[in-house]
Amino acid sequence: MTEPVRVGVVGMGTVGSGVVRLLVESADHIERHAGRRIVVERAVVKDVAKARSVPVPGGKISSDIRDISRDPSISVAALLVGGLEPARSMMIELLENGKDVVTANKALLAEHGPELFELARKHGRSIAFEAAVAGGIPIVAAIGECLAANRIESIRGILNGTSNFILTRMEEDGANYADVLKLAQQKGFAEADPSMDVDGTDATQKLAILAHLAFGVWVPWAEIPRTGIEGLDLDLLNYAGELGYRIRLVAVASRSDGKLAMRVAPALVKIGTPLAETRGAYNAVSIVGDAVGRMFFHGLGAGQMPTASAVVADIIDTVVGRAAITFRTTGLLAADSPAAKLADVDSHERHFLRINVSDRPGVLAKITGLLGDHGISIASVIQHAETASADAGVPLVIMTHACASSAVQKAVAAIDKSDVIRGKSVCLGVLDE
Numbered sequence: 001m002t003e004p005v006r007v008g009v010v011g012m013g014t015v016g017s018g019v020v021r022l023l024v025e026s027a028d029h030i031e032r033h034a035g036r037r038i039v040v041e042r043a044v045v046k047d048v049a050k051a052r053s054v055p056v057p058g059g060k061i062s063s064d065i066r067d068i069s070r071d072p073s074i075s076v077a078a079l080l081v082g083g084l085e086p087a088r089s090m091m092i093e094l095l096e097n098g099k100d101v102v103t104a105n106k107a108l109l110a111e112h113g114p115e116l117f118e119l120a121r122k123h124g125r126s127i128a129f130e131a132a133v134a135g136g137i138p139i140v141a142a143i144g145e146c147l148a149a150n151r152i153e154s155i156r157g158i159l160n161g162t163s164n165f166i167l168t169r170m171e172e173d174g175a176n177y178a179d180v181l182k183l184a185q186q187k188g189f190a191e192a193d194p195s196m197d198v199d200g201t202d203a204t205q206k207l208a209i210l211a212h213l214a215f216g217v218w219v220p221w222a223e224i225p226r227t228g229i230e231g232l233d234l235d236l237l238n239y240a241g242e243l244g245y246r247i248r249l250v251a252v253a254s255r256s257d258g259k260l261a262m263r264v265a266p267a268l269v270k271i272g273t274p275l276a277e278t279r280g281a282y283n284a285v286s287i288v289g290d291a292v293g294r295m296f297f298h299g300l301g302a303g304q305m306p307t308a309s310a311v312v313a314d315i316i317d318t319v320v321g322r323a324a325i326t327f328r329t330t331g332l333l334a335a336d337s338p339a340a341k342l343a344d345v346d347s348h349e350r351h352f353l354r355i356n357v358s359d360r361p362g363v364l365a366k367i368t369g370l371l372g373d374h375g376i377s378i379a380s381v382i383q384h385a386e387t388a389s390a391d392a393g394v395p396l397v398i399m400t401h402a403c404a405s406s407a408v409q410k411a412v413a414a415i416d417k418s419d420v421i422r423g424k425s426v427c428l429g430v431l432d433e
């Protein structure tokens, strides 16, 4: 009988526990796909004394990475620790000791990917990372393998489950931002440091990885313009709803004239379109390839079992040998990947503005005048009768016709300097298709 493949699991948090559960509970099914039995040999965790909802088979659990890296019976390690350190040192220790690695850690790949992939190549090992982007959606395989015949023209997606969960709970139940963020943490959607979810860092790191797969270039994630959802509030979501839109944190990468335009920012998406209907911890990715046309992927992008699904698929790929072939034959995250030429993001689209103004005669004329001075034409305006005192400020909501985002930003800067303003304006792009 063929010997089983022994896997070491590093980290038994939300995802690690899910991976152990899946490997144990679906062992027969997984064996059929892998051609061999896959067993969890050991888990390495930070705190051995912590109570675990999922037991490690055989009870082999310890806190020293070398218990996995130096165990010759273990050939594959699932590195399911978040953040940069000790994850980076652990990955190096595993690769240098001959383990193939599967990981869900996108921050590690976005920050140190080329260095770690180089090391893996040097040691003849592979790193598989389907779970690092969009949880259970097989988007890494889709772009890297299934759509490999295409020149990808654009990627647009919702890549952070936590922020999407927050936005949809707020718009559907009127829930409070801080309460829903807490709930997202309890449900295991959020990063250990949830500010990375809500400030757009997580989605931007994922976009950098997808852009590498799609366009073959390496984009330092911190260079991608990024705005999170922290500046949003329930009123904004309600005004967007009144106009027939929802607000989503949208990641975009599109190619034109040899340059890439990339950004992560909240945007209005029309109710009824796939991005607007992406709710809760779901993620969505829309890709346009020159041969295949537009494709849409939708599925749970965060949470224990969807992410474990992707990790275990990668373990199977590694065991079968597919991960090694991909790794050997493609320049995946190679240190000499060309750097991306990032275009200035100056999209031509409609814009949604919320401006807090004092409720006095002539104010609307002043604001529309400033917009007009910058060549911006107004499509609609909402101002509800308010009970608050005129001087405390009332929200004026404006939808523009399509115009350059650079022009709107200049107009908003001028508006925010004017004496009728009571608070900083919000300006969001509108994705109409």
Ligand code: HSE
Pocket: 132, 134, 135, 159, 160, 161, 162, 163, 189, 190, 191, 197, 202, 301, 302, 303
């Ligand atoms: N914190 C991430 C999210 C988990 O909310 O999408 C999956 O990467």
